[in-house]
Structures are given as C-alpha cells and as structure tokens.
Amino acid sequence: MVEKAIPWHQYVLPFSCLHTAHTRDQEFWNCRLQPILSRMLSASGSSLTETESQLDFFSQCVSPYLGKRPPRFGIRHPSWHSFMTDDGTPIELSWSWSENDTDMEMLPAVRYSIEPLANRSKRDTPSSNVYGNEVFLQKASVCCTDVDMSWYQLLSDVLIQKEQSFPKGRSSTGERESQIFWAFDLQGSQRLLKVYYVLNARAESMECSKLDLLMQAVSKLSLDSSMLAALENFRSFVESSPDDLEIEMLGFDCIDPMKSRIKIYFRSRKTCFDEVCRIMSLGGKSNFVDRGALQPLKQLWYSVLSLDPGMPTSRSLPEKNHRTAGILYYYELRPGSTSVKTKVYIPVRHYGINDHKIAEGLSGFLKSRNTKLKNCDYIEILKKTWPRRSLEKGLGLHTYVTCAISKAGKLNVTTYFNPELFRTARSWRKKPFSV
Template identity: 55%
Template sequence: MSIVLSRYLGGHDQRFWNRHLRHMLERMLFLAGYCDQDVSSQLRFLESIVTPHLGKRPRRIGRHAHHSFMTDDGTPIEMSWSWTEGDIDTMPVVRYSIEPLAMTLPKDEKWLNLHGSNAFLQDASGWFTAPDMTWFNRVNNILLQYDRCPIGSKTGEHESQIFWAFDLDGGHRLLKVYYVLNARAQGLSCSKLSLVERAVSKLSVDESMATALENFFTFIRASGADTEVEILSFDCIDPDRSRIKIYFRSRITSFSRVRSIMSWGQMHSCTTKGDMGSLKDLWHSVLGLDSHRSLEDPLQVKKHRTAGILYYCEFKPRTSAIKSKVYIPVRHYGINDQLIASRMSHFLTSRSMRLQEKTYLEALQQLHPRRSLEKGLGLHTYISWAINAAGKINITTYLNPGLVRNRPDVSTTPLRWLCV
C-alpha cells in the first residue's frame, strides 16, 4: 500500500470515529453540567489525540480486525457518568477508557498490540494534569508480553494488554493506566495473581498500603477457583498520591456472594452494614429481579468470557483501609436497555443525583436516537456501586457507544457495525 493511500485511509477511519464519538461525548458533557469552555477542551482532546489511535473503522460484517477486551462487542472505547452522593442535587463526572490501536502492524506483532499505546503516549504528552509515569515505567517489563504468545493466538483469546482512562475534571484530564493480565500470564505460564504480586512489590508502597494489599492477596487466595484476578490499574500521578486498583471476577452470581465479597471489603473500610440496602435495591432494580427473590439464587447461566460479577479493590497511600466496588453486568443479565435506564432514572432521582435538564432515560434516548432501547441490550456494559471514604454512595453507569449490534433476526450471527 502506498504511503499516500495509507494516510488517506487512516484519515477516513479517524473521521468515522470523530463523527460518532464527538456527538456522544459532547452530549454527555453538556448533560453533566460542564461549561462550554471545558466541553470545547475535552472535544479537542478527543479529536486530536484519541480518535487517531482507535484503529481502523469497523468492518460492516464479522469480527473486528482487533477485538478489544474493552467491551464485549470489541469496541475500543467505553464512556461513563459517575455520581457521588451529596447533600444537594449532584451532577456526574464524565470519564472514558480506550484501547489505543495501531493502524498497521507486522503480522507477527498484531496480537500483542503495544504499538498503539506507545504512539498514543507520544501524542498525548502535555495534555494531562501533573502526569507521572514512574510506576508505569517500573512495572512494564513485569506485566507486558513483548513476544508473541502462541497460546493466546491459537485459542482465540482477546488481544488486549493495556488500556488508558481519563477522568474529565473540568477542562483537565487525570490519566489512568490499566494492565490486562491475560497475555503476560499465558506467556509466562503463571497466574495473574502472581503477576500482580510481583508488580506491586516494585512500587515501594508504604507500610499501611502494603498491609492492605497483603490482606487482599490472602482473601483472593482463599476464595478458590471461582475468583480470578483480571486487571491491575493505577493513577499516572505522583506515586505518593496514586491509588492502586485490582480488578477480579467471581463466577458465582448470587446476591449473597456479592454481599459476602463487599462485606469483606467493608471490614477493611469505613462503611457500615446499613449501606448494603442501597446495593440490594440497585441490584434488584436494574436486573429486573423480583424483590422477594432468594438472595442465594444465582443469575441465569451465561457462557461468556466476561460472565460473572466484576469487582475491584482500591488501595491508597498511608492507610490500610480498602475501598471495594461491584460492577453489575447488566450487559449479560439485564432485560433491556429501556428497563435499565428507567430504573436508573428512579434510583438516581431518589438519591438527589441527576443530569442537566433530562432524566437518565431521556438522556440515553438522546444519545442513541436511532436505537430501540426496549428491543436492545448492550448500550450499558456495567452499573457500579461503591462507598467512598466519607460514607457516600458512588454510582457509575458505563456506556458502549452503540456502534455494534447483533442482527435482529438471528442472535448468533456475527456482529455488524452501524455505519450511519
């Protein structure tokens, strides 16, 4: 392929991402109450730095050229609104995560997908608030697989190794990195938990934080085969202020198991048993479950790589307290996006959490005017619940841009993109 043609096609791909993602981010920022100046700043970052690194525009039919672990349909970006309970009406923070993808790669390097992140970091320099890559540089050789891993390429496992995420603070951005551990664990024939333990040992955390991490490792080892570590994450800021987050998944889907795991987290935090009531309400509401359902009953069986319940534990410097968060996988276990959004509207309103001018349901309809929410499921990936250090509820809704859907007549046919 000539250099001129390659550049033209690359621009064509970027225009596709700009056209679809600019509208969604702009509306999410407006609905969250961001001022015009901050909206403009965030849109410049999206179009100048992010969309050039989302890879090729999607295929009309079949699997993506690179199937990102970011979302179940392979889309390399996910957006979210995050509310923290306050004394008066509270508006959300907008955040999003990406997997940078290279436009072209040598065939033997495609599976590893590290070139995309390298190029993204070079272009993004100077766009973040007080970035510090000390921890990132310290653990890369432990957590990243630089040589092709034949196990993953033969089994068809996802190709992702590293994600980047941005908390949009006004017109500024906080940078976070996420290591997806599957490729490296396969390459070294070791457990993902052992990778995390090795990486954390290189971060020189203080004694209180080290105690909290060791409590977590003991908990995971005691949880058995149904619980698996998935991702290690931290903020790319001064290590003296950075959080460490470890994500893990349990295949047991009963609420009693959720309560057990979150209660373990509460034993090591400031939260109380009374806080569990709002989690139970949210769980039954967004999943469309009967309130009289036994807490021991599992959700319906789903044969999928991301089936089960996702959690994370968060660790901060100078404290042995652990913050835990649960991600309710409405993408797998919900009824439809209409019901999820309607129930979220009620839940948020009842806790003085809101959007500007619209209910949550109305906002989702505005973001996806061509989609029938009642007939679809997948615009929401997760809805998360946590308690912060002040004892306030934090609720986050994670949204797929909705560029992909299954053919409506046969649910098992390949995914296709809505190139509109």
C-alpha cells in the first residue's frame, strides 16, 4: 500500500484567518500541489521525514512564488501564462527512472520545475517577470545543495531581457513572456538546483537567431576543450540539418562549473520515428547511441503513443497546429567529454490517445525494464493522486515521456505531469493510428 498522504489541513498556512490575497494564493498552491508531491515522494521510496522536509521547502520557498490562484468560477485564464505548460500552470512535476548495472528493481527520483511568479511589483511591466525571479532566488538558493551561481551571474545579463526594452505584444502560449525556469531534483531531504533560460524574448529583442544567442552566451563560460569540441559538433549538426531545428532553451546545473552539465533544448517539427533516430544519433555520429541501442526507445515510442506495431517508422504522426507540437530534444554536454548525450521528449499530450492509454503503455514498458514505483501500481497511483481526473477521457495530465540512452545502453525514462490548474476542458484522440 502507498504510504498515507499527509492530511489536507496540514497544508493550510498558520494564522489562515489573517487572509490577504497573497496568503490565499499561497494556500491554494499548497492545498493543490503538496498532496500530489507527497504521494509522488512516497511512491518513489522517500521516508516520512524526507517527505516532510521537501513539503516544508515547497511551502516556504516555492508556493509563495507561483502567482495568483485560478478564479473560482468562470473561465480559468491565468493572470500570467507560463510557457512551462500548455494551459499556463507554472509548475511541472516528474518521476525519473535511471537504469544501472544491478539486478535490483529501480525506483524513480522526483523532480519538479517552476516559473517563479511573485506578486506584481512596480518594477514589473505587464510583459515581464524579472522581479518575480529575483525574489524567489534569494530564498530558494540557500536551501539547496552545493549551490554555485557563477554561471547564472555570468549569463543572466546576456539572456534575460529587461523590462524597459521588452518586446511589444503578448503571446497566447507565454513564450514571449517566460524567460527563466528553475528546477529541483529531490534527493532525500536535499535538492539540486537547476536553471533554464527561455530564449524567445531576448533573441527577438536582439534581432538575432536563438542559436546565435545561445552560442554568444556559452562563449562567456570557461569551458574545457572537450566541451568546446562537443558544442561545435552540436552547432555543425544543427546548421547542416536538412530541416530547421528550433532552439528553445539553455539550461545547466547550479553547482561547481567543473561538474555542471550544459543542456540545449530544441524542437523538430518532423515526427516520424526515423527522424527521432537520426537526431538521437547525431546523424549517426554519436558515441552514445547506435541503431541497436534505439530498439528500447522504439518500444517506448510505440507503447506510450498506442501505435499499431505495423506502422512504418518512416510515417509521421498526425499534424498538430500547436506551438509545442513536434518532438522536443536536448543535447547534454559534460566537462571532460567530447560526446553529446541526447534525450528525446515524446509529447504524449499532443499525440497520445488519452492519459489512461499513455499510463498503460508506460507501465508495461517500465515493468519490462525492471523499474517500478514503491508498493503501488502506476495507473492506480495516478488515479489516487489526481482523483478529479478521468484518465480515460482526456489528454494533458502527462505532458512528456522522455528517454535518454547511456554509453552502456542503459535508459533514463522520465514521465512529466501538468497539474492543469488552469485547464477547463480536456481533449483526446478517439482511436489509435492505423498502419
């Protein structure tokens, strides 16, 4: 059985009679999100002490910076549409399984990402959230493990667009407004801090491509010769690609730069599995991935998308007219390595049948790889964690299912969740794709 969730009343802030708009917002985020986080931690094997520590951090350092709660009645448009999720919810949570060389069943790590949205300040314009990021970071960074903000301090002036020269107009997806996300890898009672820059606003203001902006930023860092070689391999691959690959974000770990990874996110509008193989293998030049290593990825791809086993790998998924349609990838650079590690983000929220079929396909795949949750079934824990969701009747709870492959052929599989707190309606695909 899953460890019993902490009672709801423990999530309510002390002195709740002294309600201001801000404390009501914070109380909303605590009441909606801490039970989800608690169940996810319990299913990952966290102890009660570790879970309470992570929930306390969330309450003190995260929920005050998630912005205004959704309106109780009527259309649930967010006051700030975060590019974090399609409906504008400024947080995304995940379970991540990493295989190793032992025969032990593997439990997942819990992570989550946020866009900090502090209450409006006179320092903020309607199209900027720079101040929200500043006040969040002052509090959260001191509560994370081995934090080193050297790269953040070097790159923020390059990658963050200030209020006074922010591009005019707003976007329906948040891509023009959102500039920076923060993420936490939860490790027992500790947290690893990561940062991600969304490059749209700054590149538009500078009238340059996002690839040029990214290369300009990375040139500020003192990278070793191996990482510089890997970066040049990435740039050559992007520039020689037969189709435009859309650069999206630059991320890194906020630790000692000698240990930090650099992660470059980009999107391809091509959705056939053959194209996935080409990009994952750097056009066949990757030291990490060969065609044989991609067979488990093919199994995962067909499982979570409920594809007919006979569907050709050259066949594209149905076209979707959405900003986040297509396939997302990241290339990871590590100190001391000329190799580029790749990860594919399968956007199941666009191409799955419904959340139940996605969960069914992923659950079967995880069992075949000796990975699991602690004392619970994947589908059942989703139903308990999101009891108001009908998994069979909609898409959107699962956002991505991702896969990375190590040199040894071991997989890292991650499933991402959107709490959908601004979503008023859900969509679904009516039937599987045929051959």
